Amino acid sequence: MKRLMILIGLIFFASVNAAEFYSLKFTTWVGEPSAATVGKTINLPVYVKNEGLLNDSYSVSITTGSPNVLIETPSFTIGPVKYGEVKSLSSKITFVVAADSNINIVVTSVVYPSASWSKTLTIKSGLASMPEYDFFGMVQIMILVFILLCMSKKL
Numbered sequence: 001m002k003r004l005m006i007l008i009g010l011i012f013f014a015s016v017n018a019a020e021f022y023s024l025k026f027t028t029w030v031g032e033p034s035a036a037t038v039g040k041t042i043n044l045p046v047y048v049k050n051e052g053l054l055n056d057s058y059s060v061s062i063t064t065g066s067p068n069v070l071i072e073t074p075s076f077t078i079g080p081v082k083y084g085e086v087k088s089l090s091s092k093i094t095f096v097v098a099a100d101s102n103i104n105i106v107v108t109s110v111v112y113p114s115a116s117w118s119k120t121l122t123i124k125s126g127l128a129s130m131p132e133y134d135f136f137g138m139v140q141i142m143i144l145v146f147i148l149l150c151m152s153k154k155l
Helices: 002-016 135-154
Strands: 026-030 035-037 041-050 056-064 069-071 075-081 086-095 100-109 116-126
Touching (some): 026 100, 026 116, 035 086, 041 056, 041 075, 041 100
Antiparallel strands (some): 026 041, 056 075, 069 086, 100 116
16 A cells, blocks of 8 residues: 555645647747937847757848838748757847838748747837036036147146
């Protein structure tokens, strides 16, 4: 009877702690830039982790509906990715005007094309500025430069 109880306990423990195995499963995420400067290029990394038992490759498509956003590599393939492995590639994005832009990212399994992941990012772009220097700060810098120029002439 004691052996039977131990066997039942082991079976229960094994069934509770059993790992789930999938032949095809993946997790995807992106490095989400929330803001960008007009005219500067930013990287948009796309990460894929293969959680399935089969090796797989993933096709990535990055699109936007705005003509004011330039995407250097709008589509690429990550892989092959083995079980438990994380791989990533980046796309370079340049904003032409200061506006909010939606970027659509779709990642699709090459082995099983009906398995896909998608996300829409909203990135704000603006003009470069120096808000920490107001009018009085600029006047102080000009006075300091004038004093240094006068001192250098006397030496």
